[in-house]
Amino acid sequence: MRKQLILAAAAVIGVAGGLYLASETEGTPGLPEIDFAAVEAMREGDMQKLQFGVDRGSDVVFVNEDGSDMTLAAFQGKHVVLNFWATWCAPCRKEMPHLSDLQSELGSDTFEVVTVATGLNQRPAMERFLDEIGVDNLPLHTDPNSALARDFGVVGLPVTLILNPEGYEIARLIGDADWASEPAMKILRALVAGE
Template sequence: MAQVGPKSIAILVGAALLIVGAVYLIGRGGGNPDDLAGSRVPSPLQALAVGDMANFRAAPEPAAVPAIAFEGGKGQTLTLADFEGRLVLLNLWATWCAPCREEMPALDRLQAALGSERFEVVALSVDLRGHDLARRFFAENGIDSLGFYIDPTARANVTLKAFGLPTTLLISPDGREIGRMVGPAEWDGEDTKRLIEAALSLSAPSANN
């Protein structure tokens, strides 16, 4: 078997660091949101993608969200089907992601303000074996309105094509992606609340009759 020399190891480590750096830059909003959602198609929600929501991209056509499995606060296995009937703001985050940490209190305040039987912020940690890290972060930062959800396998990132953190999907009550945001945002701002309230109105039973 061929041996790997110090020079080859250095090259491999350098490539890995470049990949991590690219993910972090995307998390800082350095990616091109149009490439991910392609939502230049007119949409009622896209018209509200202004201010804090400027990077939000409505899906050209609402599409079924691939199945993912994760754990709840009591260690129970959950899927997005467990949230059927609610508009879900699915935020993929990790404690090692600085922009994720910065926006988590705003997501907590959004849940406190708008959370109901019709809407929930699902902040899904993708910390590998990071139950303790994620719980400690919640406790140290007073995150008490959000439920605790974690995917210790981090498979959700790949399954949902979330190539940078944070990535946030807006999912309709029937389980379809209607838009996404790549990068952090002021989730408790008025621009955000207007967009969420519009999505709730569009998904209300009367809007589908």
């Protein structure tokens, strides 16, 4: 019975994964087509966990580091690496310096790493977290009720989404990764270039 349940769960996951990847061929109206097969072939190392597909955007409100409300529309026109993290998340501590390096390397008027602490994360703890790992170039946005994370289907941390300039998800990676690695840089440059 247990084996049957495991096989059934694997089938559901396979179908869901197929639907997620199938959406990449449908495209988003008004957006340039991306050759996901070519970009997918670039996956090596941690980037093998990267799943491609145009999925969805979100207009859910979260909290800017200055305390004001904001939505992802604030990043319209930019490719965004959107990372969901929390102060209690050990893999986030490992991953965050790589995201910082990515922002230093590729950050521009057309590309930004956006970090959002989801759930209950107090500002002093967030500042201490980043200070302890030597990160000073990433924002302290928060999603206190996890509304944005839920809207994107985030159920564990860390999760990183790649959004196109229209705010639609084009890829996601569950778990931590070295975002400053050569495979990551190669993939992100290709996505930004629309290759």
